[in-house]
Amino acid sequence: MLDYLIKNAMVVDGTGKAAYQAHVGVKGDRIAAIIADETLPEAKKVIEAEGQLLTPGFIDVHSHADVSLPVYPGGDNSIMQGVTTFVGGNCGMGVAPAYNEEFSRFYVLGQLQMKGYLNICWKSFGEWLDYVRSFPIGPNYAPLVGHNAIRGSVMGLDYNRVATDEELEKINSLLKEALDAGAFGMSYSSDPGFAGHCADLRELKILFKLLEERGSYVTAHTRHHQNQWPSDDGRHYYGVYVGEPGDVLCGRYHGLLEFMELFKETPKLTACYSHLTNAFLAPMPHSQAMENAMLDETMCMFVDEPAAKGYKIYFNVLPHQNSLSGIRKVVYDLSLSLAYDKEFKNYTEADILVNSLKDQSFREKLKVYIKSGKFKMNMISPATDPYWADCFTFFTAKDESLLNKTLMDVTKERTDGPTAEMVYTNCLDVLFDLIVEDPDLEWALTCDKREYMATDRLLSNRRGMPMTDSPSFPEKSDKWLSPMDYGNPPLSYTAMIRYLVDVCREGKVISTEEAIRRITTQAAEMVGIAERGYIGEGMKADLVLMDWEKLNYVIDFNNPSTPPTGIRYVFVNGNVALEEGRLTHVLSGEVLTKQSIQKVYD
Template sequence: MRVALTGGLIVDGTGADLVPGTVLVEGERITAVLPPGEPVVEADVIDATGNIVAPGFVDLHSHADFSLGASPAAESQLAQGVTTLVAGNCGWSPFPITDLETLRAGTAFLGPKHDWTWNDLAGFAATLRPAVNLALQVGHCTLRIAAMGSARRAPSPTELRTMQDLLRAAADQGAVGFSTGLIYAPGAYAASEEVAALVATAAECGLLYSTHIRNEGAGLLTALDEAIAAARAGGARLEISHLKAVGKANYGLVDAALEHLDQVDDVDLGWDAYPYTATSTTLTTRLPTWALAGGELLDRLADPAERGRIADALRADVLLSPDSVVIASLPPGRYEDSRGLSVTEIAQRDGVDAAEIVLRILESHQAAVSVVNHAMSEDDVTTVLAHPRTAVASDGWIMDATGPGHPHPRNFGTFPRVLGHYARDRGILTLPEAIRRMTSLPATRLGLTDRGHIKPGAIADLVVLDPHTITDNSTYDDPWQLSTGVTHVLVAGQPTLANAAPTDARPGRMV
């Protein structure tokens, strides 16, 4: 198949200025970048007049491994121009599996629609036929569950070796990274020494180390140091996931964090961010981690004494912020009509305090509750996005155009929001620089040399977009709205979005 994208301005992904020209594709690769007016024969023409032709966007931080199997068309991603998703983040991956019941409970907040018929990366990958590419990381929480369940203790030498062996096996099957989520049980139970040992194993295998660090509030700098020390000791490449400062008392701390990171010159270090002032995670992150030990939260909530201890801990925790925590999704049950409401609003409706309503919601919905937490400063978001080493990433997992719940708008609008709101409207970034943060920068972090650029020989993952109209339409109040302004997407040379409509092509692959 021969395709010519003609008439547009080419943004090659390096940050260089826009240039007119034609991108010629044969099969799955770019074969030439031609000057304007040079004739092209025997090719299917995509008219990009008035538009930008750019490399397909690489999302360094997604949780698509829990959704892409059930939603292979990836409509929400194609509408944004995303062609490659990096999954297995925040310590969670759907493999390896030795204790399926515990893994399913731990990842229930992501709403996976899996049949769970595999036990390793290769088995999982064999089930996928997506419209976009997927790069897989191995999650520390998942490794811990496979080796020692949800135990709140250090691993034995044998258990640590089991985690390392499972990590090596996944690397042999094509994993690109190892991730931690050090606010999530059971990963939160790991001491720095355990993390460092696994990071060293990841480095031996040539994997990227991606981390949702242990503290994104007052302890931000200390948590960054823990990640840097582990990468330094093991010789690993390090990616700080969704860099931010959470909580009003910590607004402005990102300035010190960025200065701190810039001073590190002996670690291959990068970071990413999403362009929103709200996070999204599981409601169980509001609880003390001991309450989740052994996977026995629901049993503890059924015990009056233990329930009281958990409630007291919630009442003492300033990070609960009930006005700011909004229910996003939850399985059927008593509070399923509370999607889109804050913890405060639900508590007032039930006539109880915030701590009690959190426990009621969790016990009524098998603790599988995701939330949107309005906890960040717009000034901080802008500061992080403006830094030249920040890659754009979504931290999303919704692939469909419509569905239940009240998900975070980052699932639908991350990349158009940067291009439209932050680049075009506010001038925080130039258009070529914004596209660099979505293409060559994340591709480089992954070690990909044939994606993220428009150049002869590169894989033809391409996007055509209108820089004047590209818009993120999803909002916190009305999230199920696709972005607009992307008209064509090619994955390995095959159209997966044509005239803003998805095709039936499924050319995505593991990268």
């Protein structure tokens, strides 16, 4: 007897082939039967699914759920949007290995904002996986090892330099140890502020070679991915890099080029650009046609041309221009970068900063600092993007006339002058006034120019996949509930639904079958996840049943956990994790490890 029989579903099997009607049986943790017109077997529960789509469970190829999984093991935000497997440890940000206690406290508890949430009780990567296996989890976890943790385990807090020969040998050994423990591959980040920033090409080439030899996978948060400014004192931190001044303009292009040149030296290695963005920066307002031309050139140069030559190259994309932004207090965003400056580090407390902004001389000094390039506001450096004030929208304010307006909207209402004056001077004056008037004023980054105007075009490419880039969160979440300390993003609950609705159903950029293929079979093959991502007899029963026409989402920064609609059932390893749109809180996820994988379809 089957445990479940899903009757009359339109099966989108994950291969990209046309949907077909069938009955699908689940027994234990497997898909036991796919039946067309035969007599139906008995089942403990029958689910009528006529007119609804049955797909493989979605695979989130770029997640940070592993970091907060010990805090929120249910992964409710993943299950709510149909994600049954997440790939954790991206952007070089895994929490293991943890051999250097001083570095691990600084990195995991400090930089990853897990102080008070995590007790680091592991050293090796294998011990970390055993720790996660010690408690039940909602979705399946496919682990990557993060380069930051490897480098910090060897070099400690002295990571702001090139590794020695002896250290390189140890770094390579720790990567091997993680792969032996079951890691699917390695992620790394070359952006400033983390241990990977100063890794040279020699180090990366050694690691890429080992990954290629092991038939593994690498994904890169490429250098200069975000807006930033060159260091003038050798220090690097969020928004300030060590490198050539010209990379303020050309850095994103050079970062993508660096990764491409690396994976071309290891042609058997599967490689993925993390959150691919336009290689060509144009911060000023411009047409969609101009943006599309730059995006097409980016994909042609960095994806299509190497793929045509046989390189196994993919990319992932955040599927909405709001990116991973959550609501934040404006004074918090203003104060964050002040901590890195000798003069301004004493003004990071909100009360002190608000009172200081009443002083005109302090305002003028702060303007100079903001324009110096060493200051970064959320994901944007005002020195590299003069139109940054268009990107932030107010959502909580004493003055309700501010709601749903950008800072630039308010600047134009309150001041006069030519555009350049508005952009460079007036917006800062207005920002300071608003903080003094309402210290509790809140906004969100609603236009992240990494995705703005780019999502549909990038996801038209068959090698592109959506992702959440998000931690694990509970079903009902206050807007401030975030272990990673940047507010709780609505995207954490809606990313896959936004992709299916905006890019596929409404945008008609790709077909339904192709949209599902990207987040199931293609994702599984890219990472090397066996037995998942495809509806076939004998495969693991990770399944999503949805009402395609009712599929939708809500963007509400004040209520970020507003659930999407249209997802009816989610199965994880044959167990119902979501039933009739409601979480069951049955935690049946598994820690997956690297196995050999073969195509299971023609």
